[in-house]
Amino acid sequence: MNSFTTRPEIVGTHGVAAATHWLAAQTAMGVLERGGNAFDAAAAGGFVLQVVEPHLNGPGGEVPILLWSEDERRMRSICGQGTAPAAASAAAFRRLGLEQVPGIGLLPATVPGAFGAWLSMLREHGSWPLADVLAPAIGYARDGFPLVPRAVQAIVAVQALFREHWPSSAAVWLPGDRVPAPGALFRQPQLAATYERLVQTAEREGGGSRTGTIDAALRTWYQGFVAREIDAYYRTTKVRDTTGEAHAGLLRYDDIAQWQPTVEAPLTTDFGRYTVAKCGFWSQGPAFLQQLGMLRHAGLEQHAPHTEGFVHRIAEAAKLALADRLAWYGSAPGASREAQQALLADDYLRQRWQSAGDAASRQLQPGSPLGIAPRLPDLDAALRTLRTADTRFGIGEPTFAALPPVSEWAEREVFVGDTCHIDVIDRHGNMVAATPSGGWLSSSPVLPSLGFAISTRLQMTWLDEGLPNSVTPGVAPCTTLSPSLALRDGEPYMVFGTPGGDQQDQWSPAFFLRHAVHGMNLQEAIDAPAWHVDHFPASFWPRATTLNRLTAESRFAPEVLDALRARGHDVQVGEPWSEGRMSACSRERDAQGRLVLRAAANPRGMQGYAVGR
Known part of the structure; x- marks a missing residue:
């Protein structure tokens, strides 16, 4: 006899999906029910995670993906971890008086790789049109989704930062200058508008084919209006970060335009x-x-x-x-x-x-x-940094280890180092595991014209020269994100x-x-x-x-x-x-x-x- 479990192990033949949020899992299953394959389903669920777990990931983040293609009978790894900007050298950070890349703000940005990774998988292995894959995420952003208590906890923790220093984030996450109620339906209309504009542009420029539309969407994101808006904001805006000072960003249009996800055999x-x-x-x-x-x-x-x-x-x-x-x-x-x-x-x-x-x-x-x-x-750089750092608004993680006093329910429910995950297998035997993260709501300010924030993954590099994970222009930081696949x-x-x-x-x-x-x-x-x-x-x-x-x-x-x-x-x-x-x-x-x-x-x-x- 098996021991008691909190819920049944699901068994089926048509398809299965599991995720860190029920709406992502059910979105993926809905795609499988309507004839989509595991790659369509995982991408649709992954885009939904950007909306419904905004404290743990977002459109401006990253994602590593492992997949099994039943047609090709092989495994593939897709690196959706964006690279460091061309201006992000150790010397550049040291000129600012820093011994570490900050944990929040504009300085630790990398190229947002999640969109490219999801669409790379969708283009090569999927079967659905881009508009259908993005429709659930757009619908939740436009019409509303229940905001989980931990997302509210994250907003509570950084509300002073938003109100005092990051007004574009306050406009999204503190509507009416109030913290949203846990479980209440929450909308992100600017994000919905960004994805709708992207789909419309891609369909117009894609030549009428599924893959042509996906290619046009990639160009729109990495060489079109999304990249231009990121460049303009990071070039001209200075925001408060963990140094206690305001800095502009290093990420530029060329960094984004030159990036592509890499596909390789996994280890x-x-x-x-x-x-x-x-x-x-x-x-x-x-x-x-x-x-x-x-x-x-x-x-x-x-x-x-x-x-x-x-x-x-x-x-x-x-x-x-x-x-x-x-x-x-x-x-x-x-x-x-x-x-x-x-x-x-x-x-x-x-x-x-x-x-x-x-x-x-x-x-x-x-x-x-x-x-x-x-x-x-x-390793002593951390202690020296903390002597002058501003830790009032948490640390570099998407959830927080040490915070100003907040409500009792928020203090009780603390997980350190969270993000998201989704797994899908379809009736053909195709398999996907993906761990999206980055661009969470407390990482960096919302880009007001786009409705989302950019990853701060560069904080995982070192400023020491010559190490395997030294901050290096054009090189991705070594990420903690780590999906798994087993034969x-x-x-x-x-x-x-x-x-x-x-x-x-x-x-x-x-x-x-x-x-x-x-x-x-x-x-x-x-x-x-x-x-x-x-x-x-x-x-x-x-x-x-x-x-x-x-x-x-x-x-x-x-x-x-x-x-x-x-x-x-x-x-x-x-x-x-x-x-x-x-x-x-x-x-x-x-x-x-x-x-x-x-x-x-x-x-x-x-x-x-x-x-x-």
Whole structure:
């Protein structure tokens, strides 16, 4: 008998979808019901997420996508992470007296890559016209959607910033100079008008074909009125940011016009029957693969998922992998492709695992692939920055760790490092996993002529010269965004992922291992008590370093938490349902060769949902 789950694992044959917001999941399922494929459905759901989770992503953000094409019988990775502006050099930031890229405002902008990534997938693999794919998002923006409590929480937290310094954001998010009520229908008419104008322009210039219209839409966004409006605002407007001063932006028309999403084969590693695929070293995704490579040697089958042996082993593997992320991941000239590939070699990972012991590691220990000594950034820059920084309006993340006093309900419901996620599988077996983020409402001011904000992902780079993730003109920052795709016995099997910043490639491996090693179904593996470690400099401004902290849900048995403390972990006990926002969809053939689809979604936060039939 399976144990109790908060909701059923969805089983169907026509299609399944799971997402961090019920409206996105249901939008995707609606597309499947009307004959669209998984790529049409994921794109439509992704655009809806921009509207209904505005505190966690937006049209000016980014998205990495992993997909399986049943026609092509292959996996692809789409990099929708935009690049740094041409003017965004370490020297430029240091001339401003900065040691870190700010967490909010105009200075940390990258090219908004989400639109290009979604349309690249839609053009090559979809079947629906652009207008039909965008119609649900336009409808919710124009006619209204229920504003979830966490979005209101984000508005409450930054309302003073909006009123005093970001009037264009106040005009959108404080209508009538009032904080919106949780659950009330909320409209974004300017955003709806922008997307309607884009569709009309693309249809007029697209030559009447589906792909021609999509190409015209890409030109309109990256070389047309959208790019021009961004350029004008970032060139002429100065706004308050985390420095406590007002700065203009560095992003320009040419930066946007020259950018294109990249499509490549994902990185993979084997774990028993499974082959797990992740995005490249421009993301933190390889940290998942490194953990699997280490944990092949950890005997996890001997440690049940609710035990300290299971938690300790995965936590120590995460510490080692994320230390390697700090030293070796990125796409700047300081990155070594040979060293990065060596990070995934079995010999290297076996040696890394041998360095993990029975006691919790208290040291940040990056490895030396190919015998090359690691070089780390100046981690004390965060402490120096905080001496003069303005932290009144939160930190660089889409949700907030430290804030001015707000209402009691807002203070209780704090998740750090959230974003969005969506998974879709259609009746043909096509699969999509995507993790949209960036351009959230508190990241940067709303562009008044467009109705949305631009990503601040550049805060994830370092100003130290010569590192793999040094801020570099024309180079994308290494992102935390990290969807997942898995094969089983060589056949496409599962797409999954979670929001969570630095926690994404901790919650996802733990979920996967509960399922792959211990046989939990998708919903059981999501519902099970979860945890994360902090043992690295945070990816978001101000990038403070925490070591050896393990935060676990209070649903773990007290004796398990005590055993983890006895191993040396600095255990912090969180709320019972506070760790993770996983969603997942899977596919497999039954004895008759029929495709059986499954889906599950996270109950934490009471907004993720899985649907299917």
